[in-house]
Amino acid sequence: MSATATATGTPTGKPTGGIVVRDVLKQFPGVVANHDVNITIRPGTVHALIGENGAGKSTLMKILYGVQRPDAGTIEVDGVPVHFASPTDAIKVGIGMVFQHFMLADNLTVLENVVLGSEKLHGIGDEARAEIVRISDAYGFGLDPDELVEGLGVGQRQRIEILKVLYRGAQIIILDEPTAVLVPQEVDALFSNLRELRDSGHTILFISHKLDEVLAIADDITVMRRGATVGEADPKTATKQQLAELMVGTELPSPETAESTVTDHVLLSVRDVGLVDERGRALLKDISFDIRRGEVLGIAGVEGNGQEELVETIMGMMRHGSGHSTGHILLDGTDIHGWDTRDRREAGIAFIPADRHRHGLLLDFPLWENRVLGHQTRPPASNGYFITRGAARESAEQIVRDYDVRTPSINTNARALSGGNQQKFIVGREMSGNPVLLIASHPTRGVDIGAQAAIWEHIKRARREGLAVLLISADLDELIGLSDTIEVILRGELVGTFDPQSVTPQQLGTAMTGGKSTDEGGSR
Amino acid sequence: MSSAKIVRAVAQALIAPLIAVLISALITSIVVVIAGASVGDFWDVMLKVPSHRNLVNIINQSSMIFLAGLAAAIGFRMNLFNIGVEGQYTLAGYTAALVAGAAWFPGKLNVLVALLVAMAVGALWAGIAGLLKVTRGVSEVISTIMLNAIAGTLVGYLLSNHGDQYGQGRRTTPIPASSQLKGWTPWSVTDGAIWTLVLVAILAGIVMAVVINRSRFGFDLRATGANADAAVASGVNVKKMVVVSMLISGAVAGLIWMPALFGGADYYGPPFQRTLGFTGIAVALLGRNRPLGIMFGAVLFAWLSEQANPLGLIADISPSVVQITQGVVVLAVVIAYEVVRRSMAALEQRELRNALEAEGAPA
Structure with a gap:
């Protein structure tokens, strides 16, 4: 394969396109998105960058593609320091990027999509067509330049995106979670395309959190956690377990809980809950568990295995067209399946969403109005018909005091606060509604260490006060430290129950990635 | 601080x-x-102190533009683009004129019934777009634009087949004298009267300000407009909000032409003032969907249109x-x-x- 690829006009001698990133720092107001980032990408290799969501992968990627500028640190391409003011500069030195969400016009042909924006390179006619056919043949893309994009499948669309990047002369290709949208056969096809690209001298930066795939394709692996690069691994010798451990970390201060407060009173009972999407694919299957008053149930799992769907099903947030759920959800003995979200909230479900900007806050509203959000029907925020401003403001002041939210006033817009302070305010708000059940989804993601400790303390207090808590987290230390029971979710199914007293992160990592658990982790 | x-x-x-x-x-x-x-001539005309007659016209026109702006703004506050204000007030205006002309009720009661009919018709017409959006996923922009065309054609058809012959055209039966509202004449009778139902516009503005800023419904509406996902997570039923705000937007749209109808138009016919719905969209944008801002915009637009009338005569510029x-x-x-x-x-x-x-x- 590599022999045929060399006949295509791409550099055949020593591969170029090595990148060295040193001590890159990138801060956003109140958040350090990247710090101590060091990567050496050897030319002519597939380099995988792995880490959980929020670990800083996308920020780094944006820096490499010129979308963001680093506050400190250096980037060298082939030994030459580079400073990108925009993606145009990155393209000039041969860096191209394939985004997760395709940017293609359905009603244009492959040719038209490829030349769009680069009409000056090879024109828009036969010369461009010849170039596209050449690239497509060289790497086995099998694309017809005159076919309409609307008739093409996801795998083919992705190849068009890669072709677009090659057409513009990229030597280094950044792929952002390219397999997220593909079925297994398409993943295999993509990987063989990538190998051909590598063998012809291209350098590929492959971003993912799917460990199997990373081990299958990568020549080198760099792991990111909490904004920094924390380690490298050799895919020939590394195991999934080791990678998982590197990704979620083990050295953080342990959030250990005190003695058990678990009671016999079952507060939330989830029975045989299933969920299928509009194409009939199962997102959740036969999910059953109980949470008692005073109990924290932790759900461990690699991101994207149904955690989000499970939370949205319990909250009643599944939108029209995104599938329908089956089974029963009993809150203190009452079946709430079929209730809408407001009824569930009024019944005492508090919710700390995984994505606070998307689901938890009105960023351009002042803090006191954010106190009302989710409590529109209940005092002190409202009397049912009108917002009771005075009482809502008083309650917001109380939250700011009790939960140590650092803000000049409750009239400050939520957007101005740092991530940790936003999250503390959300925790305070949700706890102010006298809940019986707390659903906390990645409650400490993207917050600083201080806020993390405070939020752990609040969850422990909730447990002491007799709430039932459902905790979803990608941070195994957090799960082991806070939970009374841990369930592992894999591909929408609960695959194992563990006792946090005795389980190790390694055992959880094995169960999360579908490996055989060695000892006490009993399978359901 | x-x-x-x-x-x-x-x-x-x-x-x-x-x-x-x-x-x-x-x-x-x-x-x-x-x-x-001449720029000087132009601004002389535009900025000259309005005559009493001009002032009355500016106030009357402002009230209708203001109602149109309010109607559009209710949807805009939750990112719902009701472009159909035009069709809603056309159909509502015709129906209300028909009902008022039939004079099933005496005097002022007739006015009240006509207002309610106008609101109901406007709400129904807008509600079609709301229902299509939540059940079939049809963009309200497209459906309301189409409903505008349908409303215009429908009213034209009904008028030409069932209207009274009047001169060259047709019209609805004029409302009885007992239902005509004299209005308020601050100056001489020749300067004209400020329409009684200007009060309806003011009232609608106050109600809207209170509902949007103070009520739970208003909070849900603003939250949905600001961040629909967060609104859903907070318990807002977005589908219901879409239908309800379309109904309210349409109901307010139904009122737009009512001040004119009872203030001197007397019937629906060829002199019916069109395009107020589109002016309302512009004014809502200008006023950032806030009642006070919309009022400012409505007065500005009415002022510009009214003052521009003599431009051709005095400054030799097209109005x-x-x-x-x-x-x-x-x-x-x-x-x-x-x-x-x-x-x-x-x-x-x-x-x-x-x-x-x-x-x-x-x-």
Whole structure:
């Protein structure tokens, strides 16, 4: 394969396109998105960058593609320091990027999509067509330049995106979670395309959190956690377990809980809950568990295995067209399946969403109005018909005091606060509604260490006060430290129950990635 | 601190529209120069103190434009683009004129019934678009534009087949004298009367301000507009909100022409004033969907249209030049607001940092 690829006009001698990133720092107001980032990408290799969501992968990627500028640190391409003011500069030195969400016009042909924006390179006619056919043949893309994009499948669309990047002369290709949208056969096809690209001298930066795939394709692996690069691994010798451990970390201060407060009173009972999407694919299957008053149930799992769907099903947030759920959800003995979200909230479900900007806050509203959000029907925020401003403001002041939210006033817009302070305010708000059940989804993601400790303390207090808590987290230390029971979710199914007293992160990592658990982790 | 805050809030509210008005005045002046007329003459006409008759007209027109702006703004506040105000008030105006003309009820009761009918018809017509959106996923922009065309054709058909012959055209039966509202004549009778139902517009503005800013429904509406996902997570039933706000928007739209109907139009026929619905959209944008802002926009638009009438006679410029002013002011205000909003947000961020550093606490 590599022999045929060399006949295509791409550099055949020593591969170029090595990148060295040193001590890159990138801060956003109140958040350090990247710090101590060091990567050496050897030319002519597939380099995988792995880490959980929020670990800083996308920020780094944006820096490499010129979308963001680093506050400190250096980037060298082939030994030459580079400073990108925009993606145009990155393209000039041969860096191209394939985004997760395709940017293609359905009603244009492959040719038209490829030349769009680069009409000056090879024109828009036969010369461009010849170039596209050449690239497509060289790497086995099998694309017809005159076919309409609307008739093409996801795998083919992705190849068009890669072709677009090659057409513009990229030597280094950044792929952002390219397999997220593909079925297994398409993943295999993509990987063989990538190998051909590598063998012809291209350098590929492959971003993912799917460990199997990373081990299958990568020549080198760099792991990111909490904004920094924390380690490298050799895919020939590394195991999934080791990678998982590197990704979620083990050295953080342990959030250990005190003695058990678990009671016999079952507060939330989830029975045989299933969920299928509009194409009939199962997102959740036969999910059953109980949470008692005073109990924290932790759900461990690699991101994207149904955690989000499970939370949205319990909250009643599944939108029209995104599938329908089956089974029963009993809150203190009452079946709430079929209730809408407001009824569930009024019944005492508090919710700390995984994505606070998307689901938890009105960023351009002042803090006191954010106190009302989710409590529109209940005092002190409202009397049912009108917002009771005075009482809502008083309650917001109380939250700011009790939960140590650092803000000049409750009239400050939520957007101005740092991530940790936003999250503390959300925790305070949700706890102010006298809940019986707390659903906390990645409650400490993207917050600083201080806020993390405070939020752990609040969850422990909730447990002491007799709430039932459902905790979803990608941070195994957090799960082991806070939970009374841990369930592992894999591909929408609960695959194992563990006792946090005795389980190790390694055992959880094995169960999360579908490996055989060695000892006490009993399978359901 | 707090007094500085108030000053800033007022400045923030006024700066953007002021900049926008100045920019549009500048651009209009350039157009006037290019057209070969005198800028001095143009502004003399536009800015001269309105006569009593002009004032009455400005107030009356403002009330209808204001209602149209309110109707559009209710949807806009939750990112629901009701472009169908035009069709809603056309159909509602016709139906209400028909009912009032039939005089099933005596005197003032007839007026009240006609108002309710107008609101119901406007709400129903807008509700079609709301239902299509939540059940079939049809964009309300498309459906309301189509419903505009259907409403216009429908009214034309009904009028030409069932209307009374009147001169060259047809009209609905005029409302009985007992249902005509004399209005308020602050000056001489020849200067005209301010319509009684201008009060309805004022009332609608107050109700809307209270509902949007103070009520739970208003909070849900604003939350949905600001962040639909967060609204869903907070328990807002977005589908229900879409239908309900379309109904309310349509009901207010139904009222638009009512002040004119009972203030002297007397029947629906060829003199019916069209395009108020589209003016309302522009005014809602200009007023940033806030009742006070919309009022300012409505008065500005009514002033420009009324004062422009003698332009052709006095300054030798087509009165339609003010449409450029109106168009530019809407564009300019959108840009000016965004610029002001961003600089204010940056200011707030800086202040927050300073406050926290002064406190000695790590942010």
